[in-house]
Amino acid sequence: MFKNWLKIAFVNYKKNALSTIINIFGLTIGLTGFMLILMHWNDEESYEKWNPKKDDIYAFQTYSKAENSYRSSISYPMAFNALKKIPEVQDYVLFFGTGIGNKMTTKYHTAFQQDGLLASESFFHFFPFKIISGGAKDALKTETSIAISKQTAIRLFGKTNVAGESVKIENKDYIVTAVYELPEGNTQIKPEFIINPVEQFRSDRDHWNDYRYACFFMLKKGVDPSVFSEKFKRDIIEVRAAVDAKDSGISTQQFLEKYGPNTVLLTPLDKIKLHAKSSPLAAGDFKTVLILFILSVLIVVLSAINFINLKTAEASQRGKEVGVRKAIGGTRSSLMRQFLLETFIICMVSYFISLVLTELLLPSFNKFFDKEIKLNDWHVFLYSLIMVLLVTLLSGLIPAFYLSSFKAIETLKGNFSRSKHGIWLRNGILTLQLMISSFFIIGGLIVNSQVKYMMNKDLGFNGKQIMLITFNENDPKPWLKYERLKSEISKIDGVEAVSFGDAVAGSSRKKSANIDYMQETINTNYSSMDYNYLQFMEVKLLKGRWLNPNLASDTINSLIVNEAFVKKFGWTDEEALARNLNPGFDDNKKYRIVGIVKDFNLKSLKFKVEPIAFFHYKETAANRYALQSIQVKVKPDDIEGTVNKVKKYWENSAEPGYPFQYYFVNQKFAKTFVQYQKQQTLFTILNAMVLMVALLGLFALSSLMIEQKLKEVAIRKTLGASDRILVFGLTRQFLWIAIIAVLISVPICYYLMNEWLKDFAYRIDMPLWPFIVSFCVLLALTFAVVSIKAYKATKVNLVKYLKYE
Numbered sequence: 001m002f003k004n005w006l007k008i009a010f011v012n013y014k015k016n017a018l019s020t021i022i023n024i025f026g027l028t029i030g031l032t033g034f035m036l037i038l039m040h041w042n043d044e045e046s047y048e049k050w051n052p053k054k055d056d057i058y059a060f061q062t063y064s065k066a067e068n069s070y071r072s073s074i075s076y077p078m079a080f081n082a083l084k085k086i087p088e089v090q091d092y093v094l095f096f097g098t099g100i101g102n103k104m105t106t107k108y109h110t111a112f113q114q115d116g117l118l119a120s121e122s123f124f125h126f127f128p129f130k131i132i133s134g135g136a137k138d139a140l141k142t143e144t145s146i147a148i149s150k151q152t153a154i155r156l157f158g159k160t161n162v163a164g165e166s167v168k169i170e171n172k173d174y175i176v177t178a179v180y181e182l183p184e185g186n187t188q189i190k191p192e193f194i195i196n197p198v199e200q201f202r203s204d205r206d207h208w209n210d211y212r213y214a215c216f217f218m219l220k221k222g223v224d225p226s227v228f229s230e231k232f233k234r235d236i237i238e239v240r241a242a243v244d245a246k247d248s249g250i251s252t253q254q255f256l257e258k259y260g261p262n263t264v265l266l267t268p269l270d271k272i273k274l275h276a277k278s279s280p281l282a283a284g285d286f287k288t289v290l291i292l293f294i295l296s297v298l299i300v301v302l303s304a305i306n307f308i309n310l311k312t313a314e315a316s317q318r319g320k321e322v323g324v325r326k327a328i329g330g331t332r333s334s335l336m337r338q339f340l341l342e343t344f345i346i347c348m349v350s351y352f353i354s355l356v357l358t359e360l361l362l363p364s365f366n367k368f369f370d371k372e373i374k375l376n377d378w379h380v381f382l383y384s385l386i387m388v389l390l391v392t393l394l395s396g397l398i399p400a401f402y403l404s405s406f407k408a409i410e411t412l413k414g415n416f417s418r419s420k421h422g423i424w425l426r427n428g429i430l431t432l433q434l435m436i437s438s439f440f441i442i443g444g445l446i447v448n449s450q451v452k453y454m455m456n457k458d459l460g461f462n463g464k465q466i467m468l469i470t471f472n473e474n475d476p477k478p479w480l481k482y483e484r485l486k487s488e489i490s491k492i493d494g495v496e497a498v499s500f501g502d503a504v505a506g507s508s509r510k511k512s513a514n515i516d517y518m519q520e521t522i523n524t525n526y527s528s529m530d531y532n533y534l535q536f537m538e539v540k541l542l543k544g545r546w547l548n549p550n551l552a553s554d555t556i557n558s559l560i561v562n563e564a565f566v567k568k569f570g571w572t573d574e575e576a577l578a579r580n581l582n583p584g585f586d587d588n589k590k591y592r593i594v595g596i597v598k599d600f601n602l603k604s605l606k607f608k609v610e611p612i613a614f615f616h617y618k619e620t621a622a623n624r625y626a627l628q629s630i631q632v633k634v635k636p637d638d639i640e641g642t643v644n645k646v647k648k649y650w651e652n653s654a655e656p657g658y659p660f661q662y663y664f665v666n667q668k669f670a671k672t673f674v675q676y677q678k679q680q681t682l683f684t685i686l687n688a689m690v691l692m693v694a695l696l697g698l699f700a701l702s703s704l705m706i707e708q709k710l711k712e713v714a715i716r717k718t719l720g721a722s723d724r725i726l727v728f729g730l731t732r733q734f735l736w737i738a739i740i741a742v743l744i745s746v747p748i749c750y751y752l753m754n755e756w757l758k759d760f761a762y763r764i765d766m767p768l769w770p771f772i773v774s775f776c777v778l779l780a781l782t783f784a785v786v787s788i789k790a791y792k793a794t795k796v797n798l799v800k801y802l803k804y805e
Contacts, residue, residue: 025696058269119196152193449767467646516581564610566596
């Protein structure tokens with residue numbers, strides 16, 4: 001029996017070669033997309049899985065209701081007091097400065113080492129890297145302790161057994177206390193060296209409002225994270241808020257409602273890559289991954305819909321086969337098993353082809369996402385095989401149930417071909433298919449419009465031809481180094497201007513503090529800068545004046561703020577220029593606002609412009625010593641030549657022996673668009689795949705259905721119907737289905753795309769034209785695809801279909 005089923009299956013495959021090829025092609029495309037997106041999702045979820053303590057480690061975040069924003073930073077005294085006051089806390093670790101670089105000298109070699117990390121003493125308690133030399137327990141006990149990776153040890157010493165050896169960094173001697181191996185699994189925490197800035201922690205012990213550290217807490221076994229969150233809010237945040245509220249003359253509750261934070265969130269270590277509300281590390285985008293996965297599943301569903309439609313449309317060709325088999329004793333269950341087998345064979349062929357295609361596309365996919373995924377995860381094979389089985393059941397059971405339900409007497413009499421049975425099913429499924437196609441067209445156009453809007457938006461500054469050069473060599477007085485370099489680089493032919501600003505567009509650098517005015521407090525970003533920095537960046541001055549090098553007060557207590565700063569305090573421009581403030585970054589002085597600049601974007605356009613205050617770098621000691629870069633604007637006539645001149649000067653005179661590290665500010669900011677450009681590209685690719693699968697299915701279905709109407713066409717043509725009338729008559733049914741599909745998809749698409757746009761602070765208004773374009777395009781494509789077969793039908797041989805009438 002099984003052998004007979006296979007023979008019948010292959011006879012039908014050959015007889016309906018077009019629909020067979022389309023089914024295999026559609027399923028292959030769908031399964032390939034499904035597997036690629038599934039591998040991407042699995043890879044994103046695999047970060048920090050290597051860590052045996054991952055179940056007890058949580059990333060710390062807070063939420064402020066007033067600002068409607070999440071923050072992944074904490075002040076030193078908050079973390080320190082949490083360990084003392086909350087019994088559920090076992091330990092904490094603080095990060096400060098990731099990706100730092102230093103010139104390191106040993107008695108063997110001198111090398112510039114990047115990707116360093118400043119972290120508190122308990123780092124190895126949280127991240128138990130394999131130690132191959134030295135010990136982890138006291139590896140970061142003192143300020144002169146340094147732990148290095150195996151690769152760094154080989155680079156500096158030529159060997160790994162180097163615990164106790166000396167390393168000189170910027171005229172300061174460090175002792176190697178541990179050499180470790182970085183984990184093999186996916187991780188965002190992979191420092192090449194680690195130093196504990198003990199003195200910095202000590203100096204920050206009373207700076208409650210200086211949120212500069214990323215923090216991970218380790219809770220005791222079995223502790224509910226929500227218990228910690230409640231106690232941290234009650235014992236740390238509210239206690240400190242009571243002190244600040246008293247100084248502001250308002251109640252603690254009013255202070256928290258106005259300034260926050262209002263909620264404490266903990267995200268498990270192995271979930272922060274995709275699921276953290278705010279991350280101190282590179283954050284993933286779970287919503288995008290989920291959308292891509294859903295879309296890939298939809299393509300598989302579309303392929304299944306094609307299968308169902310084509311099989312039910314072929315019903316009239318198999319009606320007599322079913323009738324004969326039932327007449328000679330064939331049962332309904334045996335017929336269903338045969339039809340399921342036919343479907344399963346096609347699905348398995350598609351599955352194996354998709355495995356090959358996935359392997360071929362994987363290098364390009366990895367390059368697109370900057371990953372190193374391999375097709376060796378058993379989850380991918382299992383889930384994709386489950387998807388194949390589901391498609392087999394979905395696209396096999398419905399036609400099998402339908403075909404096996406035919407009555408033998410009717411099919412043997414030939415009455416089935418004239419029956420309306422099954423038309424509602426095909427039309428309903430085709431409507432669903434075209435609805436999905438309409439959604440992709442509308443969604444793709446809206447995504448393109450949003451990305452284009454972001455790319456063309458006025459950012460409020462001009463970063464063209466401005467290169468930022470990072471200092472590698474630590475100088476005891478970096479502000480004097482900057483002033484010397486500014487003078488020398490300005491003399492290089494092709495250099496238009498030189499400046500410095502700590503707030504750099506596209507950079508992740510961020511400093512924030514509370515700024516007080518009498519009984520009012522806001523949390524704001526702040527940035528030190530040179531006198532000419534804002535003019536250098538072509539930021540517009542709205543009110544007041546720029547900082548003036550001829551005024552001594554402008555290096556002591558003068559501020560320039562942006563529009564968002566003024567709005568957050570609720571002042572007019574004139575009121576702002578009359579205010580004296582107490583900033584959290586310099587509690588001992590009053591600062592006066594002397595100028596207001598137009599808002600300009602430092603972060604991605606996904607976020608609103610935040611309040612920020614600018615002041616001269618000499619105003620506070622901390623900012624003088626933190627000056628670690630210089631910005632150079634080059635003339636447009638010979639950018640490459642000028643960059644080479646600056647590089648030559650840097651390597652020979654400014655920092656001999658150090659690499660010349662620079663980037664152009666506009667290119668750096670452009671990277672904030674990469675995520676959305678990739679979304680745009682992926683949506684375009686998926687859009688093309690969906691339309692291809694849908695239109696091929698529509699073509700095959702219309703071919704089969706029109707084939708069944710050839711006798712009707714022949715009769716109407718004999719009675720004098722023109723080709724135009726015949727083509728329209730044959731395509732009219734499909735056009736109505738396309739119209740209904742678009743109309744149903746419009747409200748669904750409007751809601752879903754509006755939800756997507758809500759993630760952007762700067763977004764387009766929901767446009768009308770994508771819905772109109774979708775309507776016209778889908779109608780035109782439907783007509784074009786169906787009319788090809790309809791036109792051929794008008795050229796039917798009349799004798800062939802009328803000789804027996």
